[in-house]
Amino acid sequence: MTILLAIIVGAAFGVALDRVGATSPNLIIGMLTLRSLHLMKAILLAIGTASVLMFAAQLIGLVEVAHMSIKAAYAGVFLGGMLLGLGWAISGFCPGTGLASAATGRWDAAVFVIGGLVGAAAYMLSYPWFEGTAIMADIAGGKSTLGAVPGLDAPALIPGLRGDLVGIALGGLFIAAAFALPERLSGSGRRQALPAS
Protein backbone atom coordinates (compact mmCIF):
# COMPACT_ATOMS: atom_id res chain seq x y z
CA MET A 1 0.00 0.00 0.00
CA THR A 2 2.78 2.46 0.91
CA ILE A 3 4.59 1.52 -2.29
CA LEU A 4 1.43 2.15 -4.33
CA LEU A 5 1.08 5.58 -2.70
CA ALA A 6 4.76 6.29 -3.42
CA ILE A 7 4.14 5.59 -7.09
CA ILE A 8 0.92 7.66 -7.28
CA VAL A 9 2.12 10.71 -5.33
CA GLY A 10 5.64 10.57 -6.82
CA ALA A 11 4.34 10.39 -10.38
CA ALA A 12 1.88 13.23 -9.67
CA PHE A 13 4.79 15.31 -8.35
CA GLY A 14 6.83 14.54 -11.47
CA VAL A 15 3.94 15.55 -13.74
CA ALA A 16 3.36 18.77 -11.75
CA LEU A 17 7.06 19.74 -11.85
CA ASP A 18 7.18 19.29 -15.61
CA ARG A 19 3.80 20.91 -16.36
CA VAL A 20 4.64 24.04 -14.35
CA GLY A 21 7.95 24.36 -16.20
CA ALA A 22 10.28 23.60 -13.26
CA THR A 23 12.13 21.07 -15.44
CA SER A 24 13.36 23.94 -17.62
CA PRO A 25 16.74 25.47 -16.66
CA ASN A 26 15.68 28.52 -18.71
CA LEU A 27 12.79 29.16 -16.33
CA ILE A 28 14.84 28.42 -13.16
CA ILE A 29 17.59 30.82 -14.28
CA GLY A 30 14.88 33.27 -15.37
CA MET A 31 13.54 33.21 -11.80
CA LEU A 32 16.98 33.55 -10.15
CA THR A 33 17.95 36.47 -12.39
CA LEU A 34 14.53 38.02 -11.59
CA ARG A 35 13.78 38.24 -15.33
CA SER A 36 10.85 35.83 -15.29
CA LEU A 37 9.07 35.31 -11.98
CA HIS A 38 6.74 32.66 -13.43
CA LEU A 39 8.21 29.91 -11.21
CA MET A 40 8.51 32.20 -8.16
CA LYS A 41 4.79 32.99 -8.42
CA ALA A 42 3.97 29.30 -8.91
CA ILE A 43 6.12 28.26 -5.90
CA LEU A 44 4.56 30.91 -3.64
CA LEU A 45 1.07 29.83 -4.71
CA ALA A 46 1.99 26.15 -4.20
CA ILE A 47 3.38 26.70 -0.68
CA GLY A 48 0.40 28.85 0.26
CA THR A 49 -2.17 26.43 -1.16
CA ALA A 50 -0.56 23.40 0.50
CA SER A 51 -0.25 25.19 3.84
CA VAL A 52 -3.86 26.39 3.94
CA LEU A 53 -5.22 23.00 2.81
CA MET A 54 -3.11 21.03 5.32
CA PHE A 55 -3.81 23.14 8.40
CA ALA A 56 -7.51 23.56 7.51
CA ALA A 57 -7.84 19.79 7.02
CA GLN A 58 -6.17 19.27 10.41
CA LEU A 59 -8.63 21.67 12.04
CA ILE A 60 -11.62 19.64 10.83
CA GLY A 61 -9.86 16.37 11.66
CA LEU A 62 -9.39 15.20 8.07
CA VAL A 63 -5.59 15.01 8.13
CA GLU A 64 -3.49 13.53 10.90
CA VAL A 65 -1.13 16.00 12.56
CA ALA A 66 1.30 13.10 13.06
CA HIS A 67 1.96 13.09 9.29
CA MET A 68 3.87 16.35 9.67
CA SER A 69 7.64 16.11 9.82
CA ILE A 70 9.70 19.09 10.97
CA LYS A 71 13.41 19.26 10.14
CA ALA A 72 15.95 20.62 12.64
CA ALA A 73 17.32 24.16 12.41
CA TYR A 74 21.12 24.56 12.76
CA ALA A 75 23.79 26.79 11.20
CA GLY A 76 24.49 24.10 8.59
CA VAL A 77 20.96 24.59 7.22
CA PHE A 78 21.94 28.12 6.18
CA LEU A 79 25.43 27.12 4.96
CA GLY A 80 24.10 24.10 3.07
CA GLY A 81 21.32 26.27 1.67
CA MET A 82 23.98 28.68 0.32
CA LEU A 83 25.97 25.85 -1.30
CA LEU A 84 22.77 24.53 -2.84
CA GLY A 85 21.89 28.03 -4.01
CA LEU A 86 25.26 28.36 -5.72
CA GLY A 87 24.90 25.06 -7.58
CA TRP A 88 21.24 25.80 -8.34
CA ALA A 89 22.15 29.13 -9.97
CA ILE A 90 25.05 27.85 -12.06
CA SER A 91 23.19 24.76 -13.34
CA GLY A 92 19.51 25.72 -13.29
CA PHE A 93 18.54 22.51 -11.46
CA CYS A 94 17.80 21.38 -7.89
CA PRO A 95 17.55 17.72 -6.80
CA GLY A 96 13.89 17.10 -7.67
CA THR A 97 13.78 19.20 -10.82
CA GLY A 98 17.13 17.79 -12.01
CA LEU A 99 15.83 14.22 -11.80
CA ALA A 100 12.54 15.21 -13.43
CA SER A 101 14.32 17.16 -16.16
CA ALA A 102 16.66 14.25 -16.93
CA ALA A 103 13.57 12.08 -17.30
CA THR A 104 12.18 14.49 -19.93
CA GLY A 105 15.28 13.90 -22.06
CA ARG A 106 17.67 16.69 -21.03
CA TRP A 107 21.30 15.55 -21.23
CA ASP A 108 22.66 18.38 -19.07
CA ALA A 109 20.19 17.33 -16.35
CA ALA A 110 21.51 13.76 -16.52
CA VAL A 111 25.03 15.12 -15.97
CA PHE A 112 23.68 17.20 -13.06
CA VAL A 113 22.26 14.03 -11.47
CA ILE A 114 25.64 12.26 -11.78
CA GLY A 115 27.32 15.28 -10.19
CA GLY A 116 24.70 15.10 -7.46
CA LEU A 117 25.42 11.45 -6.74
CA VAL A 118 29.13 12.30 -6.42
CA GLY A 119 28.32 15.29 -4.19
CA ALA A 120 26.11 13.17 -1.92
CA ALA A 121 28.88 10.56 -1.70
CA ALA A 122 31.40 13.28 -0.82
CA TYR A 123 29.13 14.46 2.00
CA MET A 124 28.73 10.88 3.21
CA LEU A 125 32.52 10.58 3.48
CA SER A 126 33.13 14.04 4.96
CA TYR A 127 30.29 13.86 7.51
CA PRO A 128 32.75 13.29 10.41
CA TRP A 129 34.11 16.85 9.79
CA PHE A 130 30.72 18.26 10.77
CA GLU A 131 29.44 15.74 13.31
CA GLY A 132 29.37 17.22 16.80
CA THR A 133 30.54 20.70 15.72
CA ALA A 134 28.72 23.98 16.33
CA ILE A 135 27.58 23.92 12.67
CA MET A 136 25.30 20.99 13.49
CA ALA A 137 24.09 22.25 16.90
CA ASP A 138 20.37 23.04 17.14
CA ILE A 139 19.34 26.68 16.98
CA ALA A 140 15.91 28.29 17.45
CA GLY A 141 14.65 25.21 19.30
CA GLY A 142 15.83 22.64 16.74
CA LYS A 143 12.84 20.93 15.13
CA SER A 144 10.65 23.95 15.74
CA THR A 145 7.63 25.54 14.11
CA LEU A 146 6.68 29.24 14.22
CA GLY A 147 3.69 28.71 16.51
CA ALA A 148 2.56 25.75 18.62
CA VAL A 149 0.68 23.29 16.38
CA PRO A 150 -1.95 21.44 18.47
CA GLY A 151 -1.10 17.75 18.71
CA LEU A 152 2.39 18.15 17.24
CA ASP A 153 5.41 17.19 19.35
CA ALA A 154 7.59 20.11 18.28
CA PRO A 155 8.79 23.22 20.10
CA ALA A 156 7.36 26.57 19.00
CA LEU A 157 9.44 29.65 18.25
CA ILE A 158 6.60 31.75 19.68
CA PRO A 159 4.78 29.39 22.10
CA GLY A 160 1.85 31.80 22.61
CA LEU A 161 0.75 31.51 18.97
CA ARG A 162 -1.58 28.82 17.61
CA GLY A 163 0.62 27.14 15.01
CA ASP A 164 -2.18 25.90 12.75
CA LEU A 165 -3.82 29.32 12.57
CA VAL A 166 -0.42 30.88 11.86
CA GLY A 167 -0.03 28.35 9.05
CA ILE A 168 -3.37 29.29 7.49
CA ALA A 169 -2.63 33.03 7.82
CA LEU A 170 0.85 32.71 6.32
CA GLY A 171 -0.53 30.46 3.59
CA GLY A 172 -2.96 33.22 2.68
CA LEU A 173 -0.08 35.69 2.69
CA PHE A 174 1.96 33.50 0.32
CA ILE A 175 -1.01 33.25 -2.05
CA ALA A 176 -1.45 37.05 -1.95
CA ALA A 177 2.28 37.50 -2.60
CA ALA A 178 2.05 35.19 -5.62
CA PHE A 179 -0.64 37.45 -7.12
CA ALA A 180 1.13 40.67 -6.11
CA LEU A 181 4.53 39.82 -7.65
CA PRO A 182 5.04 41.17 -11.15
CA GLU A 183 5.99 38.85 -14.04
CA ARG A 184 9.52 40.28 -13.94
CA LEU A 185 11.66 42.50 -11.71
CA SER A 186 14.67 42.96 -13.98
CA GLY A 187 15.51 42.94 -17.68
CA SER A 188 13.91 44.85 -20.51
CA GLY A 189 10.56 43.14 -20.69
CA ARG A 190 10.69 43.29 -24.48
CA ARG A 191 9.94 39.61 -24.71
CA GLN A 192 7.04 37.78 -23.11
CA ALA A 193 8.09 34.15 -23.01
CA LEU A 194 5.19 32.89 -20.99
CA PRO A 195 1.41 32.82 -21.03
CA ALA A 196 0.19 35.96 -19.26
CA SER A 197 -1.68 34.05 -16.51
Place this chain on the structure above:
Amino acid sequence: MPLSWPLSWKTGGFLLGAVFFLAVALVKPIGVSTQFVIFDGILWSAADSAVVAVDEAAKSGYTSPNAYLAKSGGKYAKAIANPLNYGFVFVLAIMLGAGISGWLRGSFKDAHRFMPEVWLENHGPTPVRRFAVAFLGGFLVLYGARLAGGCTSGHMMSGIMQTAVSGYIFAAGAFVAAIPTAMFLYPREAQS
Protein backbone atom coordinates in the same frame (compact mmCIF):
# COMPACT_ATOMS: atom_id res chain seq x y z
CA MET B 1 -0.18 18.47 -31.64
CA PRO B 2 2.03 18.76 -28.52
CA LEU B 3 0.51 20.07 -25.28
CA SER B 4 1.01 23.77 -24.63
CA TRP B 5 3.73 24.30 -22.06
CA PRO B 6 4.27 25.51 -19.43
CA LEU B 7 1.00 25.90 -17.57
CA SER B 8 0.17 29.37 -16.27
CA TRP B 9 1.66 30.05 -12.82
CA LYS B 10 -1.87 29.91 -11.37
CA THR B 11 -2.82 26.48 -12.70
CA GLY B 12 0.70 25.08 -12.31
CA GLY B 13 1.21 26.50 -8.81
CA PHE B 14 -2.15 25.18 -7.65
CA LEU B 15 -1.39 21.74 -9.09
CA LEU B 16 2.01 21.69 -7.35
CA GLY B 17 0.44 22.81 -4.06
CA ALA B 18 -2.25 20.13 -4.32
CA VAL B 19 0.47 17.47 -4.68
CA PHE B 20 2.37 18.74 -1.61
CA PHE B 21 -0.90 18.68 0.34
CA LEU B 22 -1.79 15.21 -0.93
CA ALA B 23 1.63 13.87 0.11
CA VAL B 24 1.32 15.05 3.72
CA ALA B 25 -2.37 14.09 3.91
CA LEU B 26 -1.71 10.51 2.79
CA VAL B 27 1.83 9.73 3.95
CA LYS B 28 4.43 12.38 4.80
CA PRO B 29 5.95 15.58 3.42
CA ILE B 30 7.78 15.40 0.07
CA GLY B 31 11.59 15.15 0.10
CA VAL B 32 14.08 14.17 -2.58
CA SER B 33 17.75 14.71 -1.74
CA THR B 34 18.09 11.86 0.81
CA GLN B 35 17.51 9.40 -2.03
CA PHE B 36 20.77 10.44 -3.72
CA VAL B 37 22.49 9.07 -0.59
CA ILE B 38 20.36 5.92 -0.69
CA PHE B 39 21.20 5.30 -4.36
CA ASP B 40 24.92 5.86 -3.65
CA GLY B 41 24.59 3.40 -0.77
CA ILE B 42 22.90 0.80 -2.99
CA LEU B 43 25.77 1.07 -5.52
CA TRP B 44 28.37 1.04 -2.73
CA SER B 45 26.90 -2.00 -1.01
CA ALA B 46 26.74 -3.82 -4.37
CA ALA B 47 30.50 -3.32 -4.61
CA ASP B 48 31.18 -3.97 -0.92
CA SER B 49 28.60 -5.97 1.02
CA ALA B 50 30.03 -4.84 4.38
CA VAL B 51 28.65 -1.30 3.88
CA VAL B 52 25.30 -2.25 5.41
CA ALA B 53 25.01 -4.74 8.26
CA VAL B 54 22.19 -6.11 10.40
CA ASP B 55 22.45 -4.76 13.95
CA GLU B 56 19.88 -5.82 16.55
CA ALA B 57 20.99 -2.98 18.83
CA ALA B 58 20.25 -0.22 16.28
CA LYS B 59 16.80 1.38 16.25
CA SER B 60 16.27 0.52 12.58
CA GLY B 61 17.84 -2.94 12.90
CA TYR B 62 20.68 -1.93 10.54
CA THR B 63 23.99 -0.12 10.81
CA SER B 64 27.02 0.79 8.68
CA PRO B 65 30.74 1.38 9.21
CA ASN B 66 30.08 4.78 7.52
CA ALA B 67 29.10 7.29 10.23
CA TYR B 68 26.59 9.08 7.99
CA LEU B 69 24.75 5.92 6.97
CA ALA B 70 24.74 4.74 10.61
CA LYS B 71 23.31 7.98 12.05
CA SER B 72 19.74 8.33 13.40
CA GLY B 73 19.53 4.67 14.40
CA GLY B 74 20.73 3.45 11.01
CA LYS B 75 17.66 4.60 9.03
CA TYR B 76 19.72 5.22 5.86
CA ALA B 77 21.40 1.80 6.22
CA LYS B 78 17.95 0.24 6.49
CA ALA B 79 16.70 2.02 3.36
CA ILE B 80 19.79 0.83 1.45
CA ALA B 81 19.17 -2.75 2.57
CA ASN B 82 15.49 -2.44 1.50
CA PRO B 83 15.36 -0.23 -1.63
CA LEU B 84 11.65 -0.94 -2.09
CA ASN B 85 10.75 1.71 0.51
CA TYR B 86 8.44 4.73 0.21
CA GLY B 87 11.10 7.42 -0.18
CA PHE B 88 13.13 5.66 -2.84
CA VAL B 89 10.17 4.46 -4.93
CA PHE B 90 8.70 7.97 -4.64
CA VAL B 91 11.75 9.46 -6.33
CA LEU B 92 11.75 6.82 -9.09
CA ALA B 93 8.08 7.66 -9.65
CA ILE B 94 8.94 11.38 -10.04
CA MET B 95 11.04 10.39 -13.04
CA LEU B 96 8.21 8.24 -14.40
CA GLY B 97 5.68 11.08 -14.08
CA ALA B 98 8.02 13.71 -15.52
CA GLY B 99 8.99 11.39 -18.36
CA ILE B 100 5.37 10.79 -19.34
CA SER B 101 4.56 14.49 -19.05
CA GLY B 102 7.60 15.38 -21.14
CA TRP B 103 6.78 12.82 -23.80
CA LEU B 104 3.21 14.17 -24.09
CA ARG B 105 4.54 17.69 -24.81
CA GLY B 106 7.27 16.48 -27.14
CA SER B 107 10.23 17.23 -24.85
CA PHE B 108 12.30 14.42 -26.36
CA LYS B 109 12.25 16.31 -29.66
CA ASP B 110 13.39 19.63 -28.15
CA ALA B 111 16.15 21.30 -30.14
CA HIS B 112 18.23 22.28 -27.09
CA ARG B 113 18.51 19.23 -24.85
CA PHE B 114 22.27 19.70 -24.22
CA MET B 115 22.29 23.42 -23.45
CA PRO B 116 19.31 25.63 -22.61
CA GLU B 117 18.79 28.83 -24.62
CA VAL B 118 19.91 31.04 -21.73
CA TRP B 119 23.24 29.16 -21.66
CA LEU B 120 23.70 29.53 -25.45
CA GLU B 121 23.02 33.25 -25.22
CA ASN B 122 25.60 33.81 -22.47
CA HIS B 123 28.24 31.12 -22.92
CA GLY B 124 28.05 29.89 -26.50
CA PRO B 125 27.53 26.46 -28.05
CA THR B 126 30.14 24.30 -26.28
CA PRO B 127 28.40 21.29 -24.68
CA VAL B 128 31.53 20.27 -22.73
CA ARG B 129 31.49 23.55 -20.79
CA ARG B 130 27.78 23.21 -20.07
CA PHE B 131 28.30 19.63 -18.88
CA ALA B 132 31.21 20.66 -16.61
CA VAL B 133 29.01 23.35 -15.05
CA ALA B 134 26.04 20.97 -14.71
CA PHE B 135 28.28 18.40 -12.98
CA LEU B 136 29.74 21.00 -10.61
CA GLY B 137 26.23 22.33 -9.97
CA GLY B 138 24.97 18.85 -9.11
CA PHE B 139 27.92 18.30 -6.76
CA LEU B 140 27.33 21.59 -4.90
CA VAL B 141 23.55 21.16 -4.78
CA LEU B 142 23.65 17.69 -3.23
CA TYR B 143 26.59 18.41 -0.92
CA GLY B 144 24.73 21.49 0.29
CA ALA B 145 21.39 19.69 0.56
CA ARG B 146 22.88 16.93 2.72
CA LEU B 147 24.66 19.47 4.96
CA ALA B 148 21.36 21.34 5.31
CA GLY B 149 19.37 18.12 5.83
CA GLY B 150 17.04 18.74 2.89
CA CYS B 151 16.62 20.49 -0.45
CA THR B 152 14.24 22.78 -2.27
CA SER B 153 11.47 20.17 -1.87
CA GLY B 154 12.03 19.01 1.70
CA HIS B 155 13.21 22.23 3.34
CA MET B 156 11.79 25.04 1.23
CA MET B 157 8.43 23.74 0.00
CA SER B 158 7.53 21.12 2.63
CA GLY B 159 9.26 23.04 5.44
CA ILE B 160 7.68 26.42 4.87
CA MET B 161 4.21 24.95 4.23
CA GLN B 162 4.46 23.35 7.70
CA THR B 163 5.74 26.64 9.24
CA ALA B 164 9.09 24.98 10.05
CA VAL B 165 11.70 27.50 11.21
CA SER B 166 14.40 25.48 9.37
CA GLY B 167 12.55 25.94 6.07
CA TYR B 168 12.82 29.72 6.30
CA ILE B 169 16.53 29.54 7.26
CA PHE B 170 17.21 27.26 4.29
CA ALA B 171 15.29 29.41 1.81
CA ALA B 172 17.17 32.52 2.99
CA GLY B 173 20.55 30.81 2.46
CA ALA B 174 19.56 29.42 -0.94
CA PHE B 175 18.25 32.69 -2.42
CA VAL B 176 21.01 34.85 -0.89
CA ALA B 177 23.55 32.75 -2.80
CA ALA B 178 21.52 31.94 -5.91
CA ILE B 179 20.23 35.33 -7.04
CA PRO B 180 23.57 37.22 -7.24
CA THR B 181 25.27 34.14 -8.74
CA ALA B 182 22.64 33.77 -11.48
CA MET B 183 22.69 37.51 -12.25
CA PHE B 184 26.50 37.42 -12.53
CA LEU B 185 26.69 34.27 -14.68
CA TYR B 186 23.71 34.91 -16.95
CA PRO B 187 23.61 38.67 -17.62
CA ARG B 188 21.94 38.24 -21.03
CA GLU B 189 18.39 37.02 -21.51
CA ALA B 190 17.67 34.27 -24.05
CA GLN B 191 16.21 35.68 -27.26
CA SER B 192 14.53 32.62 -28.79
